[in-house]
Amino acid sequence: MFAIDLQHLSKSYGPVQAVQDVSLRVPPGELFGLIGPDGAGKTTLFRIMATLLLPDAGTAAVAGHDTRGGMRAIREVVGYMPGRFSLYPDLTVAENLDFFAALFRTTVRANYELIRDIYEPLAPFRDRRAGALSGGMKQKLALCCALIHKPEVLLLDEPTTGVDAVSRQEFWQVLGQLKARGITIMVSTPYMDEAARCERVALLQEGQVLRVDTPAALQAAYPVPLYAVRATGSLYPLLQSLRAYPATRTVYAFGEEAHLSLLPAATAAATTGTAEADLLGYLARAGHAQVQLRGLTPTIEDTFMELLGARPAATAPTAR
Numbered sequence: 001m002f003a004i005d006l007q008h009l010s011k012s013y014g015p016v017q018a019v020q021d022v023s024l025r026v027p028p029g030e031l032f033g034l035i036g037p038d039g040a041g042k043t044t045l046f047r048i049m050a051t052l053l054l055p056d057a058g059t060a061a062v063a064g065h066d067t068r069g070g071m072r073a074i075r076e077v078v079g080y081m082p083g084r085f086s087l088y089p090d091l092t093v094a095e096n097l098d099f100f101a102a103l104f105r106t107t108v109r110a111n112y113e114l115i116r117d118i119y120e121p122l123a124p125f126r127d128r129r130a131g132a133l134s135g136g137m138k139q140k141l142a143l144c145c146a147l148i149h150k151p152e153v154l155l156l157d158e159p160t161t162g163v164d165a166v167s168r169q170e171f172w173q174v175l176g177q178l179k180a181r182g183i184t185i186m187v188s189t190p191y192m193d194e195a196a197r198c199e200r201v202a203l204l205q206e207g208q209v210l211r212v213d214t215p216a217a218l219q220a221a222y223p224v225p226l227y228a229v230r231a232t233g234s235l236y237p238l239l240q241s242l243r244a245y246p247a248t249r250t251v252y253a254f255g256e257e258a259h260l261s262l263l264p265a266a267t268a269a270a271t272t273g274t275a276e277a278d279l280l281g282y283l284a285r286a287g288h289a290q291v292q293l294r295g296l297t298p299t300i301e302d303t304f305m306e307l308l309g310a311r312p313a314a315t316a317p318t319a320r
């Protein structure tokens with residue numbers, strides 16, 4: 001039995017097709033990531049899994065229960081942390097926790113063991129209103145509330161969005177501990193660095209699954225050598241020159257650098273011995289100073305960009 005089993009799910013909001021024929025299977029105990037930009041359909045999938053929304057087509061089963069008809073059973077065994085802060089801002093930390101425990105006919109004391117590590121940094125603020133907590137603390141409290149009934153499956157919708165880097169790091173450590181206890185976790189994130197922390201990820205774009213695999217396999221599948229290019233001055237003119245270069249296959253901004261792949265024929269056609277030397281000569285003639293070119297190990301973000309570029313959609317950001 002799969003902890004999460006989605007088959008051919010589709011959901012539209014009027015003319016907007018939010019989820020399109022999505023099929024995913026997550027075995028018990030897996031830490032699975034839904035990775036995609038805003039609007040990719042992550043929240044819609046979570047709301048279907050949490051029995052808050054019915055799909056137009058397809059089936060969704062969580063912990064062995066179909067979301068059609070299995071609402072009560074699913075809510076008993078699922079912990080759901082919505083993307084937006086979902087606690088009561090006027091209740092204190094302790095009151096929020098008690099409230100969620102009471103909803104599930106349990107007590108904080110009965111399940112304290114599961115939340116202890118997450119709750120301890122919050123304990124000194126137990127009488128503070130939840131609305132007055134910092135972003136990282138709000139997110140810890142929301143996770144405690146999602147865990148208070150000892151769920152088998154945790155659904156976490158962008159839990160680290162807008163949270164500082166240290167809190168994000170801590171949050172992922174906690175997810176590792178929860179996974180070690182056998183809890184199945186589906187977590188969405190727009191941050192590609194977080195994708196690498198999942199056992200498997202689904203890359204989503206415009207409601208569709210582009211690929212499901214381990215982060216390592218996604219990176220290894222990158223089809224051609226990839227380079228980072230930088231030069232003095234701003235990135236924009238460098239990107240423009242690289243886009244105009246005849247042997248360029250894909251190019252896009254990546255932080256302070258450009259990430260570039262060359263057409264396979266570029267090596268064969270090189271006039272100065274190597275494709276790299278040809279490129280450096282071209283950039284120097286185009287007026288770029290102190291150009292640095294180095295080979296890269298592709299990240300998941302590069303793989304994502306590659307998959308988007310391979311699609312016929314007009315939105316493909318890798319187009320030259």
Ligand SMILES: Nc1ncnc2c1ncn2[C@@H]1O[C@H](COP(=O)(O)OP(=O)(O)OP(=O)(O)O)[C@@H](O)[C@H]1O
Nearest residue numbers: 013016017018036037038039040041042043044045
């Ligand atoms: N209630 C709604 N009515 C109309 N359109 C909606 C509604 N909810 C979502 N959408 C649209 O459906 C698409 C998928 O949205 P969804 O919220 O599932 O994506 P997401 O990946 O979670 O993105 P975000 O992080 O921005 O919430 C988007 O185009 C969004 O604008």
